[in-house]
Amino acid sequence: MRAAVLNGFDERPVIGEIDLGDILPQEVRIRTAATGVCHSDRFGQTGGNPHLELPAVLGHEAAGEVLEVGSAVTSVRPGDHVVVAPAGSCGTCTWCSQGHPQHCANLMRVRAPGLGSRLVRDGDPVTQYVGIGSFAEEMLVQASSVAQVPKEMPLDRAALLGCAVITGLGAVRHSAAVRLGQSVAVIGCGGVGLSAIQGAVLSGASRVIAIDRMPEKLAMATSFGATDVVDASTTDPVQAVLDLTGGVDHVIEVVGMPSTIEQSFAMLGTRGTATVVGLGRPGDTAALPTTAFLGERRIQGSRLGGTQLRVDVPLYARMYLTGRLDLDPLLGRTIGLDAVGEALDELHHATAARTVVTF
Structure with missing residues (x-):
């Protein structure tokens, strides 16, 4: 199958042929229909992920669409549409067990030693970024990474649920637990930030302040x-928020x-909470x-x-x-798929909320 393979940090991925390994009992093979290009991918491309x-x-x-399931998989079956x-x-x-799977101690993003690699090129293993590796025509992933969606859900929209929406909207719902009538500021209005803005609106926030350096993204936020x-390119964002509100109840930093x-x-105002969603680089520090x-x-x-x-994911669908x-x-x-490298290079000045690769 064709895939975009990263051979060196700070390089563009190269389109080439790779193979999938044999499916294991807890795995699912999926034909990729659409996949978003996220800043986290750029983070990995430039060496920001030490693992x-x-x-x-x-x-x-x-x-995408499920093609095959392992013998122990019961949550989905071939033909299902999934995120x-x-x-x-x-x-x-x-x-x-405490209801916080995002902190799972055994993410199973790679197979246990001795079970081989899910992706192979010329007999050598190829890593799947965070256990997914979706810049490819097919994916072979752990079943717990998959959620079924209705077949009437357009798959290019469904792909956005795989990161941008669950991260931004989820930060408002689950992490910050924004309540009716509270005020919210969102720093960064890309796909995740815009999802956080939607989450704040859905939560009944009395005031939702969007902060970005690109007028196009601020227009989308509105x-x-x-x-x-x-x-933020022309105004001190802190002073602007304080002038508007005297201090907000929540800030979602993206x-x-x-x-x-x-x-x-x-x-923040008194008893306010800042929720940091944005991915920092190793060694970065902030002073408070x-x-x-x-x-x-x-x-x-x-x-x-x-x-x-x-x-x-089914709820949002x-x-x-x-x-x-x-x-x-x-x-x-x-x-x-051939344009993935260019899309990664353009992420830091892209005005579109999300670029999506379709197959």
């Missing part, structure tokens, strides 16, 4: 329900830079004023929005199909 071994197939936000996400879990460790926008994490904490904690301000992280994959969740504007443009 990524090369060569590797990037891509982790996907949807694939880096949310696999063992289901039995301490964190899974269409998703933001009540105010702040252009950029992952030390400066924006510091800004998120500075925007200690006296601010006297106001009972809090800062926390959010991993994959605290998502329960097989609960949340139904919400889309009934008109309560808008995914169409998130799909900025579609490309073919």
Whole structure:
């Protein structure tokens, strides 16, 4: 099958032929229909993930059709339409048992020693990025990474549920637990940030402030329900938020830079909470004023929005199909597999919410 293989960090993936290994009992083989191009993929491409071994197939936000299931798989069957996400879990460790599968102690993103690799090129193993590797015509993944969606759900929209939506909307629902009437600021209005804005609107936030450096993304944020926008390229975002609200109840930080994490904490009002969703680079540090904690301000992280994959993905799919969740504007443009390298290079200045590879 054709796949985009990353052979060296800071290089573009190369389109070539790779093979799938034999399916194991707890695995699912899927024909890829669509997969998003996410900043996390760029993070892996540039060496930001210290656990990524090369060569590797990037891509982790996907949807497709089940072709084959392992002998122990009962959750899906051939012909089902599914979303694939880096949310696999063992289901039995301490964190899974407490309802926090995003912190699973045994993610099973790679096979146990002696069981071979799921992806092979010329007899040598190829790594799947975060256990998925969706920049390929087919995927062979752990069954716990898969959630079924209705067949009437368009698969290019369904792919967005594999990361952007579950992370952004989930951060609002699960991690921040935004309540009716509270105020929310969102720093970064890409696919994840726009999903967080939708989540804030759905939660009944009284004020939703969108912050970005690109006017095009701020315009999209308004269409998703933001009540105010702040252009951080021309305005001090902290002062702007304080002028608008005196300090917000929640900030959802989606950029992952030390400066924006510091800004998120500075925007809070008394007893406010900053939820950091953005992926920072190893070694980055942020400085916080200690006296601010006297106001009972809090800062926390959010991993994959605290998502329960097989609960949340079907829910969001139904919400889309009934008109309560808008995914169409998130799909900025579609490309073919050959254009993945270019799309990764353009991520930092892309004005579209999400670029999606379709097969």
